Amino acid sequence: MNKASEQRRLSAGQVDVWCCATDDPRLLAKMDRYLNMLSDEEKQEYEQRQHAGQAEEYLASRAFLRTVLAQYTGQEPKQLTFDSNDFGKPFLPAHSDSVSFNAAHTHGLTLCAVTSGCDIGVDVEFQTDSQGMLDAADDYLSPAEMLALREVEEEGRLSVFFRSWTLKEAYLKARGKGLSIPLHDFSVLLDGLDVSRFDADDAERWELRLLAQDEDFTAAIAVAGKIADIKAFHCLPLVEMSELGQLAELLPAAKS
Numbered sequence: 001m002n003k004a005s006e007q008r009r010l011s012a013g014q015v016d017v018w019c020c021a022t023d024d025p026r027l028l029a030k031m032d033r034y035l036n037m038l039s040d041e042e043k044q045e046y047e048q049r050q051h052a053g054q055a056e057e058y059l060a061s062r063a064f065l066r067t068v069l070a071q072y073t074g075q076e077p078k079q080l081t082f083d084s085n086d087f088g089k090p091f092l093p094a095h096s097d098s099v100s101f102n103a104a105h106t107h108g109l110t111l112c113a114v115t116s117g118c119d120i121g122v123d124v125e126f127q128t129d130s131q132g133m134l135d136a137a138d139d140y141l142s143p144a145e146m147l148a149l150r151e152v153e154e155e156g157r158l159s160v161f162f163r164s165w166t167l168k169e170a171y172l173k174a175r176g177k178g179l180s181i182p183l184h185d186f187s188v189l190l191d192g193l194d195v196s197r198f199d200a201d202d203a204e205r206w207e208l209r210l211l212a213q214d215e216d217f218t219a220a221i222a223v224a225g226k227i228a229d230i231k232a233f234h235c236l237p238l239v240e241m242s243e244l245g246q247l248a249e250l251l252p253a254a255k256s
């Protein structure tokens, strides 16, 4: 089968979310081949990260991103050329009409969300320092979100905080303008795991969804359009690739 016939197609409103445990020991044997997938600029970044001890994770996450995105372009992973907007949001200039994507990393986990024809953002947060996060919650949340958070029973408050925060970050990342959009100027209100209300100056354009949450991680996406379907996949580049049965399996604990 040639590369073009293997190319993944995205139907209208379809979102594919891919995960990779970049600290999986099976990746270590592939590092030389991952290096061959990188551009000169990425190789330089890899060298710089050697000193900080983050080089292997960086290499694995670039190989993951290239392997995932190559499937939607019909190109080989090493052939992909990235560009980024003024705020650093990456895109594929040769495929920007047909492939939109965004990636997020935390604690050995990288997610990449892919769709077609509209902006997308993904975020994944690792849940640490509970009291510290809650004490600083009003730095991140709007007055309406703070009001809703205070109504939650104390034992569930941290989970709800992380849902709101991760959804807000996904929206910011979809807009692609970083923190130039003030966090207090928009609100994501929740009913359990569902977004019950989204208040922003362009709210009608967007759909925000919580993907998964466990005691360590929270993951969410924001899409500038209607989401028809979300599929979850796992990819360890050059090791294995599979579709997952449920969104919860995007998080490491659900897979182990």
Ligand SMILES: CC(C)(COP(=O)(O)OP(=O)(O)OC[C@H]1O[C@@H](n2cnc3c(N)ncnc32)[C@H](O)[C@@H]1OP(=O)(O)O)[C@@H](O)C(=O)NCCC(=O)NCCS
Binding pocket: 086, 087, 088, 089, 090, 102, 103, 104, 105, 106, 121, 122, 123, 124, 172, 173, 174, 175, 176, 177, 178, 179, 180
């Ligand atoms: C985008 C941003 C919110 C992500 O923060 P984070 O929680 O630390 O990181 P995440 O793991 O969620 O996401 C990182 C990934 O998001 C993507 N990304 C980078 N900039 C982005 C942006 N402006 N919008 C959306 N996605 C972005 C990249 O794929 C990045 O991965 P990489 O570092 O491997 O390239 C943060 O980097 C930010 O605010 N950037 C904007 C900075 C800015 O305004 N710069 C102005 C330069 S003049």
